[in-house]
Amino acid sequence: PDSPDQYVWTSTNGSSDFQVFKDPRGNTLTRGTEITLFLKEDCMEYADQFKLEQLAKHYSEFVVHPIYLQTFETVTVDVEDDEEEVDTDAETKKSDDEDDLEVSDEEDAVEEEKPKKTKEVTTMEWEHLNKSPAIWTRPKEEIDDEEYRSFYQIISRDDYMEPERWTHFQAEGNINFKSILYLPKDVPQSWRTGMIDAERQGLSLYVQKVLISDEFELLPRYLSFMRGVVDSDDLPLNVNRETLQESKIIQVIKKKVVRKALEMLKNFAKEADEEAAKEPEEGEDEEDATATKAINKYNDWYTNFSPSLKMGAIEDEPNRG
Numbered sequence: 001p002d003s004p005d006q007y008v009w010t011s012t013n014g015s016s017d018f019q020v021f022k023d024p025r026g027n028t029l030t031r032g033t034e035i036t037l038f039l040k041e042d043c044m045e046y047a048d049q050f051k052l053e054q055l056a057k058h059y060s061e062f063v064v065h066p067i068y069l070q071t072f073e074t075v076t077v078d079v080e081d082d083e084e085e086v087d088t089d090a091e092t093k094k095s096d097d098e099d100d101l102e103v104s105d106e107e108d109a110v111e112e113e114k115p116k117k118t119k120e121v122t123t124m125e126w127e128h129l130n131k132s133p134a135i136w137t138r139p140k141e142e143i144d145d146e147e148y149r150s151f152y153q154i155i156s157r158d159d160y161m162e163p164e165r166w167t168h169f170q171a172e173g174n175i176n177f178k179s180i181l182y183l184p185k186d187v188p189q190s191w192r193t194g195m196i197d198a199e200r201q202g203l204s205l206y207v208q209k210v211l212i213s214d215e216f217e218l219l220p221r222y223l224s225f226m227r228g229v230v231d232s233d234d235l236p237l238n239v240n241r242e243t244l245q246e247s248k249i250i251q252v253i254k255k256k257v258v259r260k261a262l263e264m265l266k267n268f269a270k271e272a273d274e275e276a277a278k279e280p281e282e283g284e285d286e287e288d289a290t291a292t293k294a295i296n297k298y299n300d301w302y303t304n305f306s307p308s309l310k311m312g313a314i315e316d317e318p319n320r321g
Helices: 041-047 049-059 088-097 105-112 145-156 241-245 248-276 286-294 297-315
Strands: 007-011 018-022 068-079 117-128 163-171 177-184 203-207 210-216 227-232
Touching: 041 049, 049 068, 049 210, 145 163, 145 177, 145 227, 163 248, 177 248, 210 241, 227 248, 248 297
Parallel strands: 203 227
Antiparallel strands: 007 018, 068 117, 163 177, 177 227, 203 210
């Protein structure tokens, strides 16, 4: 770190060999590291601005370090005609000579309809790609309901969906991870059309805020309508999805996440029963009190999601009861 010299590390994709040598350009970087990728001809799509933006937002949306993309935009601007730019003194003298001249309305109209000259200008700016906060890393006491709702719309990829409720917890012990689980208020659109298999399933799995998969099967099939994130520092970053599925760490995480999901459902049902069983307030009409007592939020919610939950009563024997 204290060396004044700058070095270059090079390697070829797929090769275990690499070279390190002193940079012949000298010390061009005052600090940090510059990475240069050389793409093959059939991989030039990864140099496209839209593709880079899509990849960065998908996999590194919640990374702490800011990611900026140099973007270019071409816009059309009006240009003043050089012939219309005249010296002020000359304009004044000319106006004196033309005071006695009559100009018809037709000539004025032609002059006004003269099209303006335009030119294309390319602008450059640095766009900040990963602005979304990783709220699951913050204490839940510091997060208000609006932030939780906004985050649900981010992970559900739907600006119109609302969560019914959520649970935010941190598991500690041999395996540590943070998680937020959401119950959707309404069934997904694909469920209404009978295309359940087309709906995105699974939770978003992160390792140190880096996305591993946004459809990782941490919940059983009967809870696939739930959305949420799980972030663990104990998992390795450089393994594929198939290897992770067989990991003992993942098995432990699955059990804890399922337990928390079922606990949220039980609390929802209990609180809804207590709310529906409340005594009518003093001065409330008997008819209004009867109508209020009949409303049970959990029962209404359960009507929409009962097919999945009934399947869980059959398939998930360890958690039955």
